[in-house]
Amino acid sequence: MAKTRTPPEFILERDDYKCIRCLVCVRVCSYGANFYDEKENRVYTENSKCVGCHFCEAVCPTEAITVKRNKFDIKPSAHWTSEELFDVIKQAETGGILLTSMGNDKPQFNYFDRLVLNASQVTNPSIDPLREPMEIRTYLGKKDAYLEIFEENESQVILKTEVSQQLKLEIPVMFSAMSYGSISLNAIKSLARAAETMGTFFNTGEGGLHKDLKRFGKNMIVQCASGRFGVDIDYLNSGAAVEIKIGQGAKPGIGGHLPGEKVTEAISETRMIPVGTDAISPAPHHDIYSIEDLRQLIFAIKEATRYKKPVGVKIAAVHNVAAIASGIVRAGADFVTIDGIRGGTGATPKITRDHVGIPIEFAIAVVDQRLREEGIRHMASVVVAGGIRKSADVVKAIALGADAVYIGTTALVSLGCHLCQRCYLGKCNWGIATQDPKLVKRLNPEIGARRASNLLKAWTLEIKEILGGMGINAIESLRGNREVLRGVGLNERELQILGIKAAGEAW
Amino acid sequence: MRYVIVGSGPAGLSAIESIREVDRDNEVLLVTAEKYVGYSKPLITYLLGKMTEKSKMFYRTEEFLKENDVSILPETKITGLATEDKLLFAENGEKIEYDKLLIATGGRPFISEIEGLKGQDGIFTFTTWEDEEKVENYIKENKIEDAIVLGGGLIGLKTTEALMKLGLKVTIIELSDRILSVTFDRKASEIITRALKKEGCEVITGDTVVRVKGKKRISKITLKSGKEINTQLLIIAIGVKPNVEFLEDSGIDINRGIVVNEKMETSVNDVYAAGDCTEFLDLIDGQRKTIAIWPVAVSQGKVAGYNMVGKDSKYPGGIPMNSVELAGVPTVSVGHTNLIEENGFEVLTFENKDTYKKIVLKDNKIVGAILVNNIDRAGIYTGLILQRIDVSSFKNKLLDENFGFVYLPREFRKMMLEGDVKVWLE
Amino acid sequence: MKRILVREEYCIGCKLCEINCVAAQVGSSNLIKIYRYVPELPEPNLIVEEDEYTTFAIQCRNCDDPMCLKACITGAMHRDSFTGAIRVDKERCVGCWMCVMACPIGVIKRTNDGKKAASKCELCVDRGTPACVENCPNEALVLIEVGE
């Protein structure tokens, strides 16, 4: 059957007066959307090829380009948006699963924006973070239930308990797992350097460890996922902690698939698989069908790392998240990572991304609550991910009960990502989600590291500012302090689950 | 300590520069037969053709000499040298003592046997500013309208171009079967000949002047072929030879030019030589010869200067190279370009209308290059020749329109782009 | 002395450097007006070379011992005593192309305005930061200090 002519998603407007025919846009577009007509001496755009990544717009030296969304107006319907319409058309044509990238983009899943924070007025003084010390350093790992102290004399005290291994974070924000393969080496290098500068951590993801990244071990969490790509004893010992990945927010319940054409020589080396073969991460770990199995793996890894490295477990936020988290903590994990429905990814079926899982806000609240109720909250730290875009989100997540957050998409946005959601095509114009050497070059890790560090620097300032405003001088005092939160426009049940009051309700 | 430099050409002046770089205190004396000091010989044809002005003739100005605190003896021709006494003898009777001496006397025009040359006005060689002044005045005073240039080498052709710019009708007479036979190959010569003819120049090859006639002033020449041409101006430009006669009984080793080593030392202690008056290694064929070109003179002068002040410096050898724009055709010739495949050389060529490129290789190393009309990025070839780079991995790209560093081995490129570019001087 | 460091691993081949070099030579930063109203634009004083995955911009290396200086017969090619940059005095230059022949990087060009003079990157010494360095979106070109 003939193809339905679908209108372009974006329209590139080029101001012909401003266009100097330098052809920068023609040269840079990896989708080949821009072209030059020599006879007419004019630059044109094939709008249907444009994915809306805005790269050409960013490099056009005369600001001649504006990339706009094509408002494809169909007859208004409460049920049918143009997105729904085109999804049906695409499937009618291809008969396949719809693929997409990045996190869920639907409005109904965002709760952070419906939470507001408190501030001191009259009865309790606020603190000026520029004048007074403000502590946001965070330690991740098991906190021992009690400490044994030996008092030699009045001035000398010796700690007898061997304190569990901790990860020291200068700011409670880490870069989440993004594998070499899903993003470029330059992107990872940027984040690794930024983590080093800022005193936090990046996560290798399930892709193994490229040799250039070994030197960042001190600031690295290595991941062990169902495909076990690149996992060996050296790998497990090369970072500061190990994270077992069970699931991720953008695709709970399904595995991963890196097509063979993306398995280049370098990637084959780090993943430890032959060049050109598909890298398939099964949906489950085939050796984990119960919490007991998980415990075995946790301790196998602890054994392999001589109990020197905290071991965490990452799951997607699903309906039963609280119970699962509790099981994970009891299985011996030093930290639990929970990834909400808005979590990003390099490639996922649209149906999974958009319909499976729960918003992270609820997950944080119920997990924190459950662990407290069971008296095991201290046994593991809770790291949350999936939709943290700004420092306010960090503050709210911690107030809801998290110890620290992971940022993925936001980190990539700091590197240049414009959220076109086409990571799965591997042609990222910003040099992030691609392995094409010509495109990878576009991300200079020096610049990337500077930008990602700047983001964290800015957040540090903002978090301190907000804490000070609330009269709090240590992030410790914010953790699980839901009194500082109020909900706006939430129903009673939602407020209850989140464990917060509605705006206007006093203490 | 007194450094004496004989000759104010580029070799002498660049030696002064390097001496002063190291030693700012001791005396530097520049002795030259020239009236003008610091002017550029190659510019005389530009001056004659009004393509530059008198004020721009000095490539090193008076300030340069002042800044470098140089004492100057102009119009002082040296006629003898007593190395055991470290004494120079000048034509005007002056005796000059030295501690370290640099001979940088360059070359002087070669004149062949021509009947009736003596005592005729209107016959000139063309290598100094004084020559230029004489020719310019002669043309003006006598309202000269045509000229004969004997010799189709670079100087002859540049002079031809200058004369044509003044509106003269010029005939070039060249003994070999084509002009520029030393610098270029047949094809390139043809293109340049065509361009010259198009501008109204007559080119006679395979012939030479055997007799000159005239009463006090030249009026007619006779060629070997018997042909006679009326003319009132004859420029003889058939070559230059090292200016070394005054050293004949000095004990310094002289072959064709002054024999020097890589430190530019002559066979006698404390006497150095540099520039057109010397002979040294041709990097391509390993032969000792005079490579009478500006850049070689500058490089040798620099090395000589350093060694004179005790700073160790070596000149590895040079290669012939020349560039010139004639009749609107820019050209470059580097290295040895007349070598042929029969003798084990590989020749690559590119031709498109009047654009011509040729690369000569031996054992996968470039030994020569000719570029006519499109001379962009010519220097890359020069660099490849001088550094003796094996080009086998990118040989097929050498004549590409976009030939550049992108095709060169990454290591070499990195070195050139990131390291210090050092080609001639170690 | 300054030199522009070329980092080919970061050059994206956009040629913004070339475009901005042209503008700097014209002496304006208004690209639109320059491209619209200047009839005969100068050629950029740097070249972006490309071959498959390799791209980089290349311009005068400001050598320690420059071949062009040794080859120049007029003194037009000179080292700026203040900045150390190799510059060409277009008024003195006669267009003998000795420097074009000698420069091993091949980055000295003939001007295209009919003047018969050599043209090369002079590190934008009159402008401040080189235009190419300033406008490279990926810091593939950076100005560094070399030598003493």
Ligand SMILES: Cc1cc2nc3c(=O)[nH]c(=O)nc-3n(C[C@H](O)[C@H](O)[C@H](O)COP(=O)(O)OP(=O)(O)OC[C@H]3O[C@@H](n4cnc5c(N)ncnc54)[C@H](O)[C@@H]3O)c2cc1C
């Ligand atoms: C018309 C013309 C055009 C040229 N064009 C080019 C060109 O385009 N490219 C190129 O590479 N080369 C060119 N050359 C060649 C170039 O000029 C020489 O290679 C260069 O000048 C050699 O420098 P030098 O210092 O060795 O000798 P010179 O420049 O010849 O200087 C010799 C100096 O020694 C002085 N001198 C000589 N004998 C005595 C003595 N007995 N006592 C005192 N002083 C003495 C002379 O007066 C002169 O000052 C050209 C030459 C000429 C004449």
Ligand code: SF4
């Ligand atoms: S502006 Fe920078 S990235 Fe673009 S071509 Fe020039 S050097 Fe390369």
Ligand code: SF4
């Ligand atoms: S072209 Fe100009 S700058 Fe270059 S060597 Fe000749 S005179 Fe000097």
